[in-house]
Amino acid sequence: MNLALLLLIGGLVGWVASLIALEDDRHIILFNVGTGMSGALLTGLMASTLIDGASNLRSGLSIATLSLVPLGSAMMVMLITFLQRCAAR
Structure with a gap:
């Protein structure tokens, strides 16, 4: 259940990042x-x-962990996007 929750949160953050960047592809x-x-x-x-x-x-996720997960997920998306744009130049 915890793994599914992490994947759901990460997927939502990635999707929102695509909406913010106005990506259509x-x-x-x-x-x-x-x-x-x-x-x-x-x-x-x-x-x-x-x-x-x-x-x-398996031991469960605390509120502190769940509050850091969207931040870490967003940072990962920003880092990968930045590296892709730097490599494209």
Whole structure:
């Protein structure tokens, strides 16, 4: 359940990032959703380990972890988008 929640939050953040950037290409939208999901997973694992002391996601997610997941997901989408634009030049 925790993994599904992290993937849902990350997917929503990636989708919202595509809306904000006014992206119409389906490939870019799917890429942002996937990047948001991976950022949410990484942030969720790191935050649950550092904040809750749990080494896996089975023990549950705290409010602090859930509040950091959208931030980490958005940062991952911004970083990947920035790197893609720098590589295109």
